[in-house]
Amino acid sequence: MRYTVVGAATLGFDLARLPHGDVVAAVLRSALACGPAGLDRLALAHPGPDERRRRQTTLEQALVEREALTALLPHAGRALEEAARGQVHTLRRLEAGMLGDAAGLDHLVRHEILDWTWLRSGSMAVQDPVAADAADVLSDAAAASYLHEPVHAGLWAEMAAPLARAAVPLRDDLDVTDAPEAATVLRAVAAADEAVRTSWRQVVDDLRPHTTQWAPAMHRATWAVSLSERLRIAMDVQLAGVIAFHRGGFTAIDAAYGAWNALAGVLQAGLVEDLLPRAEAEVLLRPWHLVHG
Template structure:
């Protein structure tokens, strides 16, 4: 399944279950918010910058091999495959493990998202850059994103090679996007993300309980998420919503939630809250109530 900015919550679902998903979010946030000077600096850090034809050929082969290795990240579509009936395998356990570890998207769909959407025509800095500068900056960002996305299967040396050009130029990637404009509800949304990021063990238990309390309600969460995504699309705020969701990935990781939490609904609940707050001025009360419900339960007086 291809990733897209308009469905950034789905990308987030994968990132919160990957070992280095937070780093992927940091790279994407850097790409979303980088100005001409930063993109030019990234281009200057490209391994191909100043390389001759033979060197560029070698680098291209190594990049292709790294992406071939990245394809080994488990996919959700393979759930249950290879599990023979009657083989003494707990099929439920296998399915749960696949849900925790398997991704919806792929390394190639992530790279396509970065190159075509994040660094697409709507990026405000790109028109001011030369074509070769844009391409080399995209190469550095794509290498870093793919290296982090596939951190669980890539050899350490390959990961470092993919990530180092980016890290050498952007040493503070872990905080990029923190001051981004998130729309009319920016102050409230920043508060929510800060509270989530600071959750301790007791706070995480309270969030899980707030999520569990809403499971029996069977409200149309997916429909409300779609409504908010559509509102972002038609209002031209797709990049804003994607930024908010990537910041939520960062907060989810900083809070200490696990891949199991991500698979069990804790991420979807947070993504819904973020979706509601970012696009709340364009949603009806019903959708807002559905998406904000976990936060409402978490913060209700006890």
């Protein structure tokens, strides 16, 4: 499955469960904020086509070890039933299996986040050469943390090095331009202690019987984000949410059990509460109100 700007919350679900997902989020936020000057610096840090080709060959070998979660998702309900009976195998796979992959991450960076760098004429489209090199650097740095594991530690370091050389600021803060209403939620989640994390887990458990309400409400909120041309802002908010989720000590287990979806819904609703029917807004904001009042 490809990652998209529209599906930022889905990308967040994957990144919330990855050990270094917050770093991926920071790289993607840097890409979102990048202008022409930043692209120039990134392109100058490109390792060159031959060196990158060598790294890509090694990367392809690592990719075959990755297992997609798509075929497993229909069994998510069964996983919770199994966990209640002490059968945790499926749940463990839900904690680690990805909805997307590194190729989807590259497409997101190159074709969606940097969509403004493509030159178009009729049905033909080609990316500006400087932007194409910059996209290589950003995509490689994001993939290095997305795929990070001890076995290929040298490869990840090599892939991330050009971004560090470019001296483009890594956006690992919680500030979101044009969405100041998200600040309260992000900072509260990032500052969570064990009592707050426990409250989130309890609320998610308590609301589980009502999860059928969440999907249509989230769909409506995402549609409102799209119609109001707030997609890039929403992606920035969701990615900042990933950073806050990690910083607050929430785990892959928390994300797999629903804590990430709850947070993603709160953040999305906050962006378009002015456009949402009250019932849908209440569904998405309910976890926040129950935990924080």
